Amino acid sequence: AKKNTNIFSNRGMTLEEDINETNTFYVKANKAVIYKKPTPVQIVKVNYPKRSAAVITEAYFKQASTTDYNGVYRYRYIDFEAKETKNKTLFPLANIHEHQIDHMKAVVDHGGISFIIIRFAAHDETFFLPAEKLFLHWNVKLNGGKKSIAYETIQEEGYIIPFQYKARIDYLAIIDELYF
């Protein structure tokens, strides 16, 4: 499914920055309501100084139990994960946790649209891979097979998301084609 139209190439932004900017554009243009979930943090100590804001002085990063982004588009629930890799030839499945797969399966079960956005930094390319295809590779891994998805496989099974000016990573355009 490759169709590289990288007129606007990566401006040195991370995938997360690109997606956040895209989501902000979607919300402002009243196209969709999709946000990144806040980073889950286990708060241990908080100071409440007089006359100023509470300060968290001890906290720890918690493992996310779901995915990075969710929201609503054209009456459908949208739920996805974003991952960037420096690897040129494959996407290691170790980047994804089992509970995230379980979550994505539950989302699909309940009628949501779920997928993963994978950026190959070395190729300056970003792909949309439907959750259903990810599950197949995950099962191969569970059955003792390959622990990664080859770059070529993602080119074939995924959909490239071209860099654009306003919606940097216009993944809704892919959703329009695949799910409506």
Add this chain to the structure above:
Amino acid sequence: AKKNTNIFSNRGMTLEEDINETNTFYVKANKAVIYKKPTPVQIVKVNYPKRSAAVITEAYFKQASTTDYNGVYRYRYIDFEAKETKNKTLFPLANIHEHQIDHMKAVVDHGGISFIIIRFAAHDETFFLPAEKLFLHWNVKLNGGKKSIAYETIQEEGYIIPFQYKARIDYLAIIDELYF
């Protein structure tokens, strides 16, 4: 819309605890996929000690720009806020921020189901109020009118959520009746 069936009364849990427990039950029973979003935190300083987990040593609470909970149920996007008040006679609209109202309006625009769960702690009662009804009261406030919703009004316009054994606050039962 009052129908008080508080056989299982409040066990001293906060509304947030009740909803989290309910959502956990929904996920385990494969009934819905709805989670609380993590508390948004602005992380300023992180220490990376050798051989142990990263410690956040300075962080601040950020204002939430959206709502507390979202997810998917019966193919529909679900998005809601939860608020507890000690007030016996009214729910102060100061508990809600304008950007949260904007967010809920956008959700409804895009076909999501949005509402607020309000607990009157003094009455040990929890109500489901559809976003559309909340918007009307918000507009009254914007136009210089009342800055709160009377308890009696919430009894009339909202739907009481009885305490239950497994799904503590079974708000999906209300959604089944109102939206399907």
